Amino acid sequence: MNDEFTGPAIEWARLWPLFAVFGTALVGVAVEAFAPRSARCLIQSSVAGVGLAVALVGTVLVALELPERAGGAARGDVTAGGAVVVDGPTVFLWGLLVVVTVGGLLLFAERRVDAGLPVFAGQASLPPGSTAGPGGPGEPSYEDWEHTEVYPLLVFALGGMMLFCASGDLLTMFVALEILSLPLYLLCGLARRRRLLSQEAAMKYFLLGAFSSGFFVYGMALVYGYAGTLNLAGVAVAVRAGGGQEVLLLVGAAMVMVALLFKVGAVPFHSWTPDVYQGAPTAVTAYMAAATKIAAFGAILRFLYVGLGDARWDWAPLLWVVAILTMLGGVVLAVGQTEIKRLLAYSSIAHTGFLLTGVLGLQASGDLAEGQISSLQAVLFYLATYGVATVGIFAVTTLVRDPGGEAGSVARWTGLGRTSPLVAGAFAVFLLSLAGIPLTAGFVGKWSVFASAAGAGAWPVVAVAITSSIIAVYFYVRHIVTMFFADPPEDAPVVVVPSPLTSVTIAVALIVTVALGVVPGPLLDLAGHAGQFVR
């Protein structure tokens, strides 16, 4: 320590939405410690709501005053000593994450769907003893009525996700990965009904997630061994210079990608997805399915485009294989599913594959044809359409209930379109969007990622993607047919009328899904306006 210490410059003006989110979570912890038990739920949900509103406004304000870089091709700043990059894609993803989290918060606070009970168990450690109870496996546990820590946990997860897609070096990325993962592991184990399934989900997610984090750290160390820095821009400089122990770079990058692909649930790292999506409380599944994918694709894009953009001929073939496996694996396995949440889980695996197809569309900005959308723009847009439809569709699944909880089995939904056309109609629209039928947001999303991948010459992958889409249409439409063109069974499940919290979430998701399908222009422009990553 011989020379003068100078602290890193921190651009508070760009980072304050991030601090607002983390601050909200800390306030939540303080409330949990000091507020009386009876008032906690109301205070916690209000604190989280205010925090998210501030974060959303902050994200917009930050987005408006991002400085232009590289002659207008990018906008943004590298701050906090290179650890955090606030650029166009970052603020786009931030906005998307906050919006999805608002949806998650509304579903978390819902208590009318389950006869006044909150969806969360009193404690994560509550025994699954209810399997022997009078009401069978679905009997809710009434002990310790409230578990209000879920709100700070939700906000902490959001903070981690916002940092994850903004991280400029691998170390920050790893810390953010842990901040977003740990609350999610815990939230998965908190379902009030079907405790055993929920705890199993949490345990599986935790063990496999910890394992994949290990891959990340090891890979990070190997990348450091090659580049001598953990900074993504620094790695890019080292890759461009070439030479050195290239095997270190390739093995290291592959290991980092293992962890990132695990988070998005790409084949062959997908095995946790159906179990966790099924076991977690549906409100958590809705949030996690949408937000984790948004954040992790932000990180994948930044790692591959900024750090390894010049080595893309090395990673692209591998990613081709992963994308093809993911799409085919997701749709083929989804065909045989009989549980709604497992079906949606496999469909989300297929969507990971479509998103990876978009990631493969990377081209140097000079190679882009006039008017062609960049792969970054396509993936950002796809994430928006997928996130909104996912929150909406899982919100709808909370409404159709048997005495033992949600009617999970696909067969139980038979004839729902006759008894509750509104709920079944909303579900059908989300399914059509996920299938990518024209006039829904999903179609524009799919079209844009396929177009960008095809433009970059990934024709075989696009061909597989189109084939998978057709297989996917089969099981989505099959479900719509059973809902609308069959008679409901005698003991049909009850469709509950939710509080405005869930209704608003579903309605907004529905409107956005249809609106983006009819007039996708504004959001596509916004994603394009985000520009390139700042290095």
Add this chain to the structure above:
Amino acid sequence: MELYTPVLALLALAAGFAIFSVAVSTLTGPKRYNRARLDSYECGIEPTPQPFGGGRIPVKYYTVAMTFIIFDVEIMFLVPWAVYFDQLSWFGLIAVVLFLFNITLAYAYEWRRGGLDWD
């Protein structure tokens, strides 16, 4: 390669010693098997209730573990700061105060939620 010779020698020595000890004690030691000897060793006390047959293990120790983690992390960052606090100047001071605030909040949470009460 010469650099590794002592390491390899030490490795061989350690492995030899371990094998030698186990082998010799097996050959020469007395063999008296009873219930206590075959039980799992736990600080000399009665082993905790076994999870066989659906018994549940008390997990109270986790609060101790949480307290340990809180103070462990705290000291890990405080010591390097304390050593160089004059050079880290105001930036370091503010960072450490913020850090202390956050970690104290975690501690307060544990205290208020009964983490310090044993029963």
